[in-house]
Amino acid sequence: MTPDLVLFDCDGVLVDSEPVTNALLVENLAARGLQVSHDRVIDLLVGGTIAGVAKTARGLGATLEDNWVDLIYAEMFARLATEVTAIPGAIESLDALDAAGIPYAVCSNGPHAKMEITLTRCGIASRLAGRIYSCEDVPNPKPAPDVYLKAAADAGIAPANCAVVEDSPSGARAGKAAGMRTLGFTADTDPTRLTPICDDVFDDMRALPGLLGLTSK
Known part of the structure; x- marks a missing residue:
């Protein structure tokens, strides 16, 4: 879906x-x-x-x-x-979401100051303006679902209609606790740590549009 x-x-x-x-x-x-x-x-x-x-x-x-x-x-x-550099395939995945008209946001346990540096250097910050969420914005950090639930609520989209992309067990647990489809990115994470938690795992960000059901360009 x-x-x-x-x-x-x-x-x-x-x-x-x-x-x-x-x-x-x-x-x-x-x-x-x-x-x-x-x-x-x-x-x-x-x-x-x-x-x-x-x-x-x-x-x-x-x-x-x-x-x-x-x-x-x-x-x-x-x-x-x-x-810092962008994860290979990340920009292309955002491009595919834009082409499909599907909104997206960033939800991190890191502070806004750190994301401003990394996302700006990687050329991603401007396209995420107003959709960058930190644990600073919610009562509890991941593995609590707070940051994901806030992003969904702000977008007016039910959690069941959201997908989460995570690379850590803590973050994956947050996605599942939020009631969202959770995809585990295993390029630098042992798949055995994410497979029991996530709905799917994948090791190449260029595969994400296909996992999300988007038509390849």
């Missing part, structure tokens, strides 16, 4: 920011007494919040400044502003 609204996660779905932020976190936490592997950082970060990373890292023995969240965001924004 072709949805009436498509809701995208941001990091790892539209913008390829996670390699940049993951590498930064490995370096930053090592300097603060916590040696973590790239895979462990993915478990800590993907689909969560930086405040959640701070809490977990402190519990594992990292010595973090009281304002570490602000510090790491400042470093992250500086790197993303020069290094």
Whole structure:
């Protein structure tokens, strides 16, 4: 069934920011007494919040400044502003949705300030104006469904008629809790982590228009 609204996660779905932020976190936490592997950082970060990373890292023995969240965001924004790129196929998927007249929005656990940097650098921000949602806009972050339900309500579209595109178990659970068809993007995520949660999984964003029932151009 072709949805009436498509809701995208941001990091790892539209913008390829996670390699940049993951590498930064490995370096930053090592300097603060916590040696973590790239895979462990993915478990800590993907689909969560930086405040959640701070809490977990402190519990594992990292010595973090009281304002570490602000510090790491400042470093992250500086790197993303020069290094982030769009996920291959993301722009084409948005083009296909535009051609089909299907609206879309972004729903992220990240802050608006971060999305302004990444989406602007990737040339996506202007086409999403007024349709960019953050956990800052709702009471609870993913895996709660709040951000997805707000985007659907603002668009006046029933959750059952929406599709969610996610790359993390936390985000996928949010989509399902919202009562929406949830598609798991597995290019950089172990499919076994998303398959039990999602309605479908796929590993190439160029396949998304077909999964949504859109006619190929």
